[in-house]
Structures are given as C-alpha cells and as structure tokens.
Amino acid sequence: MAKSGRIERRTDALSKERIIGAAVEILDSGGESGLTFRALAARLATGSGAIYWHVKDKDELLATATEEVIDRVMREAIQEADPRKAIRAVALGLFDAIDAHPWAGAQLSRAPWQPAVGRIFESIGGHLDALDVPDRALFDAASALVHYILGAAAQNAANARLAPHDTDRTEFLSAMIERWTAPDPAGFPFLHRIAARFQDHDDREQFLAGIDLILAGVGATR
Amino acid sequence: MAKSGRIERRTDALSKERIIGAAVEILDSGGESGLTFRALAARLATGSGAIYWHVKDKDELLATATEEVIDRVMREAIQEADPRKAIRAVALGLFDAIDAHPWAGAQLSRAPWQPAVGRIFESIGGHLDALDVPDRALFDAASALVHYILGAAAQNAANARLAPHDTDRTEFLSAMIERWTAPDPAGFPFLHRIAARFQDHDDREQFLAGIDLILAGVGATR
C-alpha cells in the first residue's frame, strides 16, 4: 500500500488500517460520541496529531469505518441461487450489521454517496436483473429496495439502542404507543388497533416482511 | 400556555415557541452544525444560559424543531378520497418537507420514537385500513411504508445537499457512478447498465415509484 516497496520500520507503526480498526472498536463500545481524536490517540498510544497524518479528518474516519464494516458483510454474503432469496440474504446481512454497528447506519443515511452504497446497489440490482424485472422498472425497484434497507435498518438500530434489555421489550413498546397516543386519546384509532401486534412484533421479521412486500410489488407490476 | 393566566410582561419575552422558531431558521440556513447555543442566543438577543430555562438541552432543541416542521406538513395534508392517493400525498408532503429541512430527516431516522413518527404511522396506517388491507398484513405494510418514506427522504435530502446546483446534476450523478465503479471496472455490470437512467432520473418521481411498488405489493399479497 505504501508508495515505496520498503519494509515497515516497526510492526506497531501507525497505519490507516490500524486507526480504522481502533475507531470501529471505540464506535462499537462507546457510540458515535465516544469517538474522539483524543480517545483514539490514547488507544493507539500516540498523539492526536499523528492520526491526521493518515486520515484527513473525522468525517473520513467515520466514512472509512463504515466502509470497513459494510465491506465485511457484502463479502460474506451467502451465494443463493434464487434471486429473491439472495436479495433477502443481502438485506438481512445489512440489517444485522447495522444493528451491531448503529453508527454505520446513521453514516450511510447521512452520506449515501459512499462507495458502500454503490456496492449495495450493484448487489441488489444484479439479483433483480436475474429476476427478469423489465429494464424500465429495474432502476426504480433497486432504488426502492436500497432506500428501504438502509432506512429501515438505521431506524431499527437507533430504536434498539434506546430500548432497555429484551426482558421488558413489550413494556417498552407499549409505553411508546402510550406516549404517542396520550396527547389525543381519540385521535389514533390505527395505533390503538395495532397496539397488541406492535408490542409483540419482531423487528427482523417485520423488516423481511417489508422486503417481501416490495418484491411482491415488483412481481405484480411486471 | 403559561401556568398562571397573567398577561405577558413584554411581547418579546423568550418562550419555547420563539426559541424553536429561531432554531428552525438557523438549521435551515446553516445546517445542523450552524445550530449552537451561542448562535441561537445571539439571534434571540439573550444569553446562552437563558435558553436552558425553556429547553432541556440540544437534543430537545433538535427534536422539538423536527416536531414543528413535521407537524406543519401533516396538518396541511390534502384530503384525498382515494386511499392510495392519500398515501402518496402524505408521502410526497414528507419528502418535500425533509428536502427543505434535511436536518429533520436525519433527526427522524436517529430518533424514530419521536411523536411525529407516531402521527405519520397513524396517517399511513389509517389510509391502508381504508384500502381493506387484511388485519394481519396491516401493521407490516404500514411499517414498511413509514420506514421507506423516512429512509428514502433522509437519504435524498442528504444527497441533494451535497450536489451543486441543478445545472450540472447529470454531470454530478455521472461522476458518482464513475467513483463507485472505478475501483473495479468489470465488477459493476448493473451500475453500468442503468448509468444513463441514473444520470437523468428525478428523485421525486423515483420516490413515488417506490411508494407505488410497496402499494402494489400490498395489493398482490392480499
């Protein structure tokens, strides 16, 4: 990766890879607010200014860390013969990755021009193509899926961060409906109607149901 | 709104409403990074500490500003007899609002437990109900639509912020595909295939196409 072919001076030398690795660890354990140049420098046993030799600024730090994490999922993506299954697998892989790294979900929605979004687009689009989606509808369908996947995953991850541990998930969701409807008890017939389902739903399953809905729509409009 | 029924001492007194109004103005003109307590205090001709008397912290500031902006759209929502048209109208209203206030889109994805999300859910769900979606599918369909709307709108708004003015939109999108595919020219057959469409597509139309795709899926799985 270095310009010259010379050997490294010492094995523990700073490098962009090591910096990003440490950044991912800090982001995972301390969230977005935990990632500071001081904390990163401390973990790498260096000065904060040293990081700037390898990384332009905090934005690049966050963007590269996100690339790292998404790259991992996209590489691991299980090969599925059936295009629908393949799309579901990619979607679920991204959902789980963003659930594990909520900061990556926020970053992708904030900067959807990131290369990772291009790779996701390519993967989803390629599978849709194999599904014989007509040329005219192909781009719209891929775009809808990518927007849905990234949006739903980011929102879910944010929600999951807020919720206490799973024991009282039902209670937590019930309180959410209550807070939403309390200002106008008669104004939320729909929310009251689905309240029971809301409290007990599984985020992952519902996410997949959304994927299936879009895929059904793709099939229906063919 | 005040606890006592007494008249206000002076018309220019600080209030949560005035603070939020100023915050929205700053956010719209200077973006999320422009909103600081110092800037807000300066615009309101007061000390930064005064704001804390009316607002808990910066998070509440951002959340309340978002409520304000979303409330506006949801109130203005044109009454449509046809449920599909109504859903499209609500979706498009939100898309435009988030396009005009990108910070609100980011906030909604970051904090989807906000009351505004409950109101959006209620509106979309109510219209789906009128569409005779079976009970079992109702919640999943509403959830998919809300996640898609908020996700797509946030991602679009972020993108729109980055792009230069419309003159060279085609050029901008073309450069994006180029950046995405350059690292591996043979690895992106799908992106190359849709490149022409990508450069010329309209974000608003494509957003609506996604809504229609989900609605078609809802109809197909009935």
Added chain:
DNA sequence: ACCTGAACACCGTTCAAGT
C-alpha cells in the same frame, strides 16, 4: 420567575518541533 454571561470541561484541527 426569568435572564445574564463568565467559567468549566470538553471538542476538532493545526503546527512548530522533534526523530
């Protein structure tokens, strides 16, 4: 009750100085 503004404990980023 409400406002003022200095003070505190942080940030990201720069840069002269070192090796």
Added chain:
DNA sequence: ACCTGAACACCGTTCAAGT
C-alpha cells in the same frame, strides 16, 4: 517520512449573580 503534544478556536452546559 512520521510522530509529539501544546495551542487555538471553538463547543454544550452549569451556575452564581442579577432583575
């Protein structure tokens, strides 16, 4: 070439002091 760490120009938030 790469690293150090103090310095700078900011932040959000608190709080004694005012009215």
